[in-house]
Amino acid sequence: MKKGITMLLTAALFVVLAGCGNGNNGGNAGNNQASTAGNTETNAGQTNAEKPEEPKKENVTIKVFQFKVEIADALQKLAEAYEQETGVKVEVETHGGGEDYSALLKAELAAGEEPEIFNSAGWAGFDPYVDRASDLSGEAWAKDLVEASKAQISRDGKLLGMPMNLEAYGFTYNKDLFAQAGITALPQTLDELEAAAKKLQDKGITPFALTSEWWSMGIHTLNIALANHEDPATFIEDVKAGKATFKDEPVMKDWLRLVDIMFANGQKNALTTDYNTQVAEFAAGKYAIIQHGNWIQGMVDEVNPELNLGMMPVPLGAKPYTFTGVPNNWIVNNKSAHAEEAKAFLNWMVSSETGKKYIATDFKFIPAVSTIAPDTAAIGKIGGDFATFSQEHADQVKGWNWDRFPDGITQQWGSAMQEYLGKQISGDELLGKLDKAVADIVKR
Template sequence: MKKKLSFLVLTAMLMLSVLSACGKSGGNNEAAGSSPAASPSESASASPSASATTPAPKKDVTIKIFQFKVEIADALQKLADEYEKETGVKVVVETHGGGEDYNALLKATLAAGEEPEIFNSGGWAGIVPYMDRAADLSNEPWAKDLVPATVAQITKDGKLLGMPMNMEAYGFTYNKDLFAKAGITELPQTLDQLEETAKKLKAAKITPWELTNEWWSMGIHTLNIALANQPDPAAWIEDVKAGKKTFKDDPVMKQWLRLVDIMFANGQDKPLTTDYNTQVAEFAAGKGAMVQHGNWIQGMVDEVDKNLNLGMMPVPLGDKPYIFAGVPNNWIVNSKSAHPEEAKAFLNWMVTSEVGKKYIATEFKFVPALTTIAPNPEAVGKIGGDFATFSTQHPDQIKDWNWDRFPDGITQQWGSAMQEYLGKRITGDQLLEKFDKAVKDIMKK
C-alpha cells in the first residue's frame, strides 16, 4: 500500500513540474526547450568517464537501437546523427511499432543471432526473457536521478536492468470543442453517465469514439482498466496466474465488459480496418470526440492540427473514474552485443548532454523519467497539461499499469480475443474465457 501511495504522489509531483517548469532552471541546467543546443565541448559525455569539457575520443564503431516507439522514430534518428557528429560513433535506429508485434520481432532478431546494442523492454515480467543479456546499469551516472516511482518495475535482484524511457498517462483523450458542441458541460463519473455522454454526442451527429483494430491498444491499455481497478492488482494477478481466480468469475471484469460494450457500440464505422495511425489521424481531424490513448499521441495530433482543444478525461469504472500512469518501456543495454560500453555511453549522453535533454523534453515530447531533465510544458501539449492539472487535484484517481506483471505472450492473445469481440464473433463470456485460457496456456510453459 505504501508503494502504491508513493507512486501516486510521485506521479502527481512529476506532472506538477510539467506545469511549473517553464522558465525555471534545475541546478545549472536551463529549462528544457528554452536553451540553445550546447556545443560539443559543452555537452560531450559520450562515456561515463568523459569530462564535461573534453569530447570523448572518436571510435570507428556502429551501435544499433532496436526500438518500438513510432512516435519518436524520426527525432531519435536525428538525435543519433547529432551524437555521431559529436563522437564519431554511428547510431542506427530501427523502429518496429504501431501495428507490428515488437516483442515477437525482437525475439526473432535475437534468435537469428543479431544482437542490437540497445533495445526496448517492459518492466516487471516483461524484462524476464532478456535478463540473460540485460546489462546492470545500477552504477551509471544517471541512475541516481531517476524518478523513484519508475525504478521498481525494471529492478531485479537489486540490479537496475534498464533506463526508464519516460512517464506516460492515458484515459480518454477528448475533444473539448466537440463536447461543448454536444452540450456536454460535465465529464461523466459513472458508466451510466458515460453512456449518456455517447448519446448526446450522437444526437449532435458526432462520433463518440475513434476505435482501432490494434491488438496492443485493446489487449494492453483497454484491459489494464480492469486490472488496475482490482482492489489489489498485484495480488489479484498473482492469484490469476496461480489458477486461484479467473477473469470470467470476477465482478470487476463484468463491469469492464459494460465499459467495452459502450465504447464498441459508439465507435466509427468499420473499426476492424482502422489501424493506429489512421485512428489518431481521424481523431486529430475532428472526426471523433474521444480516443483511448494518452499524451504520447500529442506529436501525431500536432501534425494534423496544433490548435485542437484536447483534454484527458478519467475512465469511469467502479467507485470513481481513473487515469492510468506508468513507464511505457525501458532502454536495455545488450551485454551480448558487440559494443555494450558504447551503448551505455550513448544513453548517458542522451540524458546528460544539453542536446539530448532538449530532444527528450522537446522533440520527443516526453515527460522525463529523470529529475535532472526539466519537462517542457509547451512541448508536452494540451493532453499532458490536462493530465497534470487533474493529477495534482485528484492524486487518488491515478492508477498504475499492470499488464507487464503477466508473462510475455499473454497480452498478444488478449488482443486477438478483443479483435474477435470487436468483430462480434464471440460473446462477452467467451472473451473472458479466452483471457483465462491465454493465462493458463502461457503459465504451463
C-alpha cells in the first residue's frame, strides 16, 4: 500500500509541477477517430481540405451516467463540442452531491437502462460492475496512465476503466482568517487543532464548515482513521473477516476526538447543510476550514476566485496527513448499444486538443494521463498548496481506503455519522454502528 501511494504521489507531482515535460501532447492523435477536423496539418503535410474527413455518424446517442456535480456544466459543453465534431450525440445525466449515486446507478441498471458510460470507484466499489466493464487495456491512452492509478480498476491483468483524475484532500483552510485569528503555524496535533479552533472562535470566526452529507462523513472523514493505521489494507481485511473491530481500535478513539473537535466548532445548522451550501458559504468567507480537497476549487472560484486558500494536513496520531487517490473511473458498459462509440468518445476526450483543454482547464483536473499537461492556474490554490506540501513532506501523504469495503457500508457509516452529529448516539455507539455496518453487509 505504501509503495503504491508513493508511486501515485510521485506521478501526481510530476504531472502538476513539471507540466509533464515530455511535449507528447499529440501522442495519441493517430488513434483519435474525431480529432482531424481540429488540425491544420497532417503528419504527411496534407491540409484538411486535401484529406477526406470521416463522415459524421447520425442517429447515434451515447449516454453518460456520471457522478461529479462539479464538472456537470463543463461536461455538457464538452458533449456538445463532440457532437458538433463527430455527429454522435452524448447525453449527460449527473447524480451527485446530496444524491446516492451508487443506488441510482443500480436502479438504472435494474430497470434495464444501460448507459454507454458510467462512473465507478475502484477496488471493492467496482465489484458490482465488473461483468459490465469493457476491457480498455488496448486503448491508445492506456499506456500513458499514471502507473499507480491502474490497480484499483484492474482485474486479472485487464484495465476495466479509465481513471478520471487524481485528487487530494485534507483540511482546506482560509489563510486570511487564520491570520486574523493570530494562527501563525498549522496545527500538528489534536491539542493544537483545538487551540486553533478556540482562537478562531475568540475572533468571532466559525472554525469548521460542516455538512450532513453521508458521503462526506461516511467516506472522507472515516478514511482519516483508516489511513492512519500502519497497514490499512490488512486492518480492513481483518475487520471484514471479524478479526478486528473499530470499537476496540486505539486509532478510532483518537479519531473520535478529532470528530468531536470538528463537530463542536462547526455551524449550528450543520444537520441541514448540504454540500453545495457548505462549499458556497465557505467560499463566501463564513468559515475557516472545510474538509474537502482540490475538487471544490471550481465551485469556490464561482463565488470568490481571489479567496486565499491552502490545504493543511489533518492532525491525528504522530503526524498530520493529507490523502490522495483516484476519485472515480469512466466505465464503458459492454451491455450498452454503442460500446464502441463510447470508447471513441473517451479516446477523443483525452487525445483531442478540445478534450485536453476541458480536462485540464474547465474540469480543473490533475490529469491521470501523462500526455495531458496540467493547467496549474486552473488547478488553483488548493491543489497547488497540496503539491508543494506533498513534495516537501511525501511521508505525510496517505491513500484512499473506503472502496476496499463492499458497497453499502459507507452509506450506513454516513447515516451513523449523521446520528452522531445530531447527538442522538454516543461515541461508543457510533463505533458499534460502524462495526455492525461491516458485519451486516459482509454476511450478505
